[in-house]
Amino acid sequence: MKTKKEQILNSALTLFGTHGFDATSTNKVAKAAGVSEGLIFRHFQSKKGLLNAVMASGVERAEQSYNEILSLKKPKDVLRGIIELPFSIEKKEHSYWKLLYSLKWQAGEYEDNSSAQLKKGLNKVFKDLKYKDPKAETEILLSIMDGMAMTILLRNPRNKKAILEVLLKKYKL
Amino acid sequence: MKTKKEQILNSALTLFGTHGFDATSTNKVAKAAGVSEGLIFRHFQSKKGLLNAVMASGVERAEQSYNEILSLKKPKDVLRGIIELPFSIEKKEHSYWKLLYSLKWQAGEYEDNSSAQLKKGLNKVFKDLKYKDPKAETEILLSIMDGMAMTILLRNPRNKKAILEVLLKKYKL
Amino acid sequence: MKTKKEQILNSALTLFGTHGFDATSTNKVAKAAGVSEGLIFRHFQSKKGLLNAVMASGVERAEQSYNEILSLKKPKDVLRGIIELPFSIEKKEHSYWKLLYSLKWQAGEYEDNSSAQLKKGLNKVFKDLKYKDPKAETEILLSIMDGMAMTILLRNPRNKKAILEVLLKKYKL
Amino acid sequence: MKTKKEQILNSALTLFGTHGFDATSTNKVAKAAGVSEGLIFRHFQSKKGLLNAVMASGVERAEQSYNEILSLKKPKDVLRGIIELPFSIEKKEHSYWKLLYSLKWQAGEYEDNSSAQLKKGLNKVFKDLKYKDPKAETEILLSIMDGMAMTILLRNPRNKKAILEVLLKKYKL
DNA sequence: CATGAATGAGTATTCATTCAT
DNA sequence: CATGAATGAATACTCATTCAT
Numbered sequence: 001m002k003t004k005k006e007q008i009l010n011s012a013l014t015l016f017g018t019h020g021f022d023a024t025s026t027n028k029v030a031k032a033a034g035v036s037e038g039l040i041f042r043h044f045q046s047k048k049g050l051l052n053a054v055m056a057s058g059v060e061r062a063e064q065s066y067n068e069i070l071s072l073k074k075p076k077d078v079l080r081g082i083i084e085l086p087f088s089i090e091k092k093e094h095s096y097w098k099l100l101y102s103l104k105w106q107a108g109e110y111e112d113n114s115s116a117q118l119k120k121g122l123n124k125v126f127k128d129l130k131y132k133d134p135k136a137e138t139e140i141l142l143s144i145m146d147g148m149a150m151t152i153l154l155r156n157p158r159n160k161k162a163i164l165e166v167l168l169k170k171y172k173l
Numbered sequence: 174m175k176t177k178k179e180q181i182l183n184s185a186l187t188l189f190g191t192h193g194f195d196a197t198s199t200n201k202v203a204k205a206a207g208v209s210e211g212l213i214f215r216h217f218q219s220k221k222g223l224l225n226a227v228m229a230s231g232v233e234r235a236e237q238s239y240n241e242i243l244s245l246k247k248p249k250d251v252l253r254g255i256i257e258l259p260f261s262i263e264k265k266e267h268s269y270w271k272l273l274y275s276l277k278w279q280a281g282e283y284e285d286n287s288s289a290q291l292k293k294g295l296n297k298v299f300k301d302l303k304y305k306d307p308k309a310e311t312e313i314l315l316s317i318m319d320g321m322a323m324t325i326l327l328r329n330p331r332n333k334k335a336i337l338e339v340l341l342k343k344y345k346l
Numbered sequence: 347m348k349t350k351k352e353q354i355l356n357s358a359l360t361l362f363g364t365h366g367f368d369a370t371s372t373n374k375v376a377k378a379a380g381v382s383e384g385l386i387f388r389h390f391q392s393k394k395g396l397l398n399a400v401m402a403s404g405v406e407r408a409e410q411s412y413n414e415i416l417s418l419k420k421p422k423d424v425l426r427g428i429i430e431l432p433f434s435i436e437k438k439e440h441s442y443w444k445l446l447y448s449l450k451w452q453a454g455e456y457e458d459n460s461s462a463q464l465k466k467g468l469n470k471v472f473k474d475l476k477y478k479d480p481k482a483e484t485e486i487l488l489s490i491m492d493g494m495a496m497t498i499l500l501r502n503p504r505n506k507k508a509i510l511e512v513l514l515k516k517y518k519l
Numbered sequence: 520m521k522t523k524k525e526q527i528l529n530s531a532l533t534l535f536g537t538h539g540f541d542a543t544s545t546n547k548v549a550k551a552a553g554v555s556e557g558l559i560f561r562h563f564q565s566k567k568g569l570l571n572a573v574m575a576s577g578v579e580r581a582e583q584s585y586n587e588i589l590s591l592k593k594p595k596d597v598l599r600g601i602i603e604l605p606f607s608i609e610k611k612e613h614s615y616w617k618l619l620y621s622l623k624w625q626a627g628e629y630e631d632n633s634s635a636q637l638k639k640g641l642n643k644v645f646k647d648l649k650y651k652d653p654k655a656e657t658e659i660l661l662s663i664m665d666g667m668a669m670t671i672l673l674r675n676p677r678n679k680k681a682i683l684e685v686l687l688k689k690y691k692l
Numbered sequence: 693c694a695t696g697a698a699t700g701a702g703t704a705t706t707c708a709t710t711c712a713t
Numbered sequence: 714c715a716t717g718a719a720t721g722a723a724t725a726c727t728c729a730t731t732c733a734t
Contacts, residue, residue, distance in 0.1 A: 150319045486685060554695090
């Protein structure tokens with residue numbers, strides 16, 4: 001059986017992800033987790049502390065995915081891996097990603113710097129592949145990834161496979 | 174001189190856009206607009222009513238841009254116009270777009286269907302230009318647009334011009 | 347009929363005076379005053395703001411008494427007036443004085459500087475009356491006043507008259 | 520090395536004395552004492568129980584001082600001893616006395632009856648010394664002591680020695 | 693004896709909304 | 714049309730206290 005701390009983290013992730021951080025009261029989190037409200041503060045100090053804990057537990061997994069791909073040897077493999085990333089978000093991870101993206105629009109709420117390494121890695125890939133303007137290409141691909149994530153998380157189109165194929169072809173993969 | 178109703182709309186747009194809908198109290202909006210709090214409710218019934226009014230006034234301008242571009246005759250001109258769109262968001266419109274995007278991540282807060290026509294139009298363009306999978310191409314371009322908007326509104330990269338050029342070249346424009 | 351703001355001030359004075367500032371919740375004040383809790387904050391910003399308002403309304407009356415006495419011409423009249431002061435606290439003013447004295451023991455809660463002028467005045471009186479050590483005499487009389495106030499407010503002895511007489515005789519009045 | 524129970528008592532005295540009883544949480548006491556919060560309740564049942572224990576340990580010392588002085592044979596020695604009392608409060612005892620006095624203003628918090636014997640003793644002294652109204656004299660001296668304690672604990676005047684001398688002269692000591 | 697997780701009632705304060713003027 | 718006093722429900726957070734270990 002899960003510890004109460006984990007129950008709180010789970011409930012918080014789901015609620016923050018679906019209704020947003022501001023719109024989710026600690027009271028709701030406590031009820032969803034089946035614990036007293038006070039316990040949240042004993043474990044996480046503040047609501048923002050809870051948010052940070054929720055994010056931290058997700059960031060780990062995300063960074064792992066990144067780094068695994070970035071450490072591949074052939075640049076083309078890296079590129080493919082990165083592009084495939086948004087398409088491989090599992091259902092049970094949706095809450096986490098929704099939360100992450102919604103936070104990006106809320107200034108100051110949460111600082112995300114996981115993309116710094118990703119940027120570096122992509123830049124190198126485009127250089128290795130002799131693209132003319134690697135920096136611009138990096139920004140474009142990062143944007144595509146963010147946009148694709150948005151599309152998949154919010155609109156969930158049926159033709160994801162077809163989309164991925166077309167996308168890969170654009171990068172000659 | 175602006176009517177008090179307009180003052181409220183302006184202040185609400187700015188505040189909602191910078192601090193978010195939830196984090197902006199009607200009290201703050203009233204003070205920023207220099208009116209009494211009660212007046213907000215006389216004019217807009219509820220806080221959500223104010224949000225809807227704010228969005229409506231923005232949607233109008235947005236749709237106008239869309240439609241102007243979509244009504245161009247040459248498919249390539251349409252394509253170029255659409256792609257250029259995120260790059261041409263004016264500073265004073267940032268609040269509106271930030272608000273729009275942040276709302277997209279908050280289920281139920283606001284329903285955006287402005288993209289339906291855009292989707293249709295793009296689909297036709299890609300068909301006319303003989304792209305193999307127009308539906309997938311449409312989804313990709315919409316995603317690129319969302320992603321580019323995110324990039325520009327949140328990270329504001331310096332090499333916007335270069336990015337746009339590379340992007341246009343990808344579509345042979 | 348009294349305004350709600352005044353009702354709040356009255357209830358706060360009574361409750362703060364009898365149970366102390368910390369032990370009195372804004373909820374209790376609101377209920378005692380027959381108003382909503384929110385109104386307290388609309389009028390006084392914070393609980394401490396309420397305390398300040400409560401004290402300010404009392405300080406005025408207190409300083410008036412002081413100054414009236416200090417402005418008497420004959421030093422002996424001043425001395426008698428000051429000594430009689432603690433004995434003339436009216437029942438309906440007990441809450442205020444209890445609150446004032448209890449606050450003196452709570453560092454930082456409320457800054458009382460009303461005694462500065464009183465000190466000056468007494469010093470002059472003792473000089474005029476050729477007492478050997480006016481400064482020490484002043485400190486002693488101030489202490490006697492504080493002590494008498496304590497005695498009267500907390501123990502309320504039956505022989506107040508007799509006490510006053512003995513006290514006056516000590517100062518040859 | 521001190522027992523944990525004593526550590527709790529010490530920390531409680533200091534904190535209660537400096538910040539007040541209400542403003543001091545059992546959590547703070549536990550942390551200051553370096554023990555678990557639960558232990559406080561094992562030893563003292565409740566927060567008020569802790570308060571009583573803190574006071575009791577102080578009352579003992581205080582009563583000892585009283586009784587020592589009251590048992591002196593010459594009435595004048597008793598009088599001098601009592602008057603000197605407030606001037607001989609040691610720095611490390613300040614917390615205790617501040618707490619005691621602040622509690623006197625909080626109805627019901629703590630019942631102080633230590634002064635009963637003191638009253639009796641003083642009454643006898645004034646009778647022995649043929650003062651005209653011993654009861655009134657007793658009340659006055661008790662008030663002076665309370666007032667002096669207040670002065671010393673809160674304002675800490677520099678001319679304490681001079682004050683004491685003048686005071687003793689008033690009682691022909 | 694001692695801990696620390698857990699609770700439930702309570703805290704000051706905020707907020708959207710109403711309404712008499 | 715416009716105000717501002719007033720409300721009641723909600724909010725994040727605190728606290729004294731309990732209890733299993």
